Amino acid sequence: MKNVAWDNYQLFLAVARHGGLTGAAGVTALSPATVGRRMVEFERTIGRELFVRSQSGYSLTADGRQLLDHLGELEAAARKVETWRRGTAASSLVRIALGTWNAWLIAENFPALSTERDDFRIDLFIAEQRASLAHREADIGIRAFEPEEQNLAKVLLGDVAYAAYRARNTGEAGAGHGSGRWIAVDKDDAISAYLRWPHENRAEDIAATVNRPRSLRDLALAGAGLAVLPCFVGDLEPRLERIGGEIEALRHRQWVVMNNDDRHRPEIRTVVDRLTRLMRAHTDLFAGRRPSRG
Numbered sequence: 001m002k003n004v005a006w007d008n009y010q011l012f013l014a015v016a017r018h019g020g021l022t023g024a025a026g027v028t029a030l031s032p033a034t035v036g037r038r039m040v041e042f043e044r045t046i047g048r049e050l051f052v053r054s055q056s057g058y059s060l061t062a063d064g065r066q067l068l069d070h071l072g073e074l075e076a077a078a079r080k081v082e083t084w085r086r087g088t089a090a091s092s093l094v095r096i097a098l099g100t101w102n103a104w105l106i107a108e109n110f111p112a113l114s115t116e117r118d119d120f121r122i123d124l125f126i127a128e129q130r131a132s133l134a135h136r137e138a139d140i141g142i143r144a145f146e147p148e149e150q151n152l153a154k155v156l157l158g159d160v161a162y163a164a165y166r167a168r169n170t171g172e173a174g175a176g177h178g179s180g181r182w183i184a185v186d187k188d189d190a191i192s193a194y195l196r197w198p199h200e201n202r203a204e205d206i207a208a209t210v211n212r213p214r215s216l217r218d219l220a221l222a223g224a225g226l227a228v229l230p231c232f233v234g235d236l237e238p239r240l241e242r243i244g245g246e247i248e249a250l251r252h253r254q255w256v257v258m259n260n261d262d263r264h265r266p267e268i269r270t271v272v273d274r275l276t277r278l279m280r281a282h283t284d285l286f287a288g289r290r291p292s293r294g
Helices: 007-020 022-027 032-046 062-086 100-108 193-203 213-219 266-280
Strands: 051-053 059-060 092-098 119-124 140-143 150-159 162-167 182-185 206-210 229-231 242-243 250-257
Touching: 007 022, 007 032, 007 051, 007 062, 022 032, 022 092, 022 250, 059 062, 092 162, 092 266, 100 119, 100 162, 140 206, 140 266, 150 229, 182 193, 182 213, 182 229, 193 229, 213 229, 213 242, 250 266
Parallel strands: 092 119, 092 140, 182 206
Antiparallel strands: 051 059, 140 250, 150 250, 162 229, 162 242
8 A cells, every 4th residue: 555645644533523524624724525535535545444424424434443543542642752852741731622612611711720830731622523532532521411431430510501592672572482583503513402403493483594603692692583502601691681491301411521541640630620610610500590680
């Protein structure tokens, strides 16, 4: 087999970790068509089928999972070399995989997670798709379901509630979930249950779609319509109001998870402890118990 350019392996990692061509295109500056063509050529070059292609995305074959494992080991080795090259422990990295809104909350409270005295750096991997801690794509994750992998340790954080929100004083009629203009994440990017809810329950009333959940809050604030948001996001924004009660079918629990082999590393333990304290400090907000506006 002829030598394979390293950028082909990097592109494979992007497709594998983002679940398909669109996600990989978003982090590589290539078009989805180009990514797809490059992956076909890559498979032909190495003589192995790496992906199962379907309308819902790209999933890995057994060979694809093996290659992902091997590349994860190479990345870990590369980080060790980089740490050695710099000659300081300050370059150690703690990678946290989390969704849009938990990332938003952490950004709002980042000093609670990282201080000037720390001898490590924080990397936030923000995506609706879960990263594989088993494959060392991240060191710590926040998940909306209890992890099934046996090699993961977990810390229960509590419940997360959701409701519909709109800008205050918009004058739009309707006191419940049954009327009004809705905004939603497009179907292809509606990975989570709360993102699918408008399509499954108010499809005929959707006036606009976006491809990123973060834009739902911005459009709601602009008066574009109703948006389903986590209560800890909507209730912290005084310019938004709930329309109707909690959408109880969307309530779920969430966990901090980490690889069992890594959880005793000092920097991992430190970040997990800080992250757990930060999230639990917002337990009532996560569970939909509104703060006083007094």
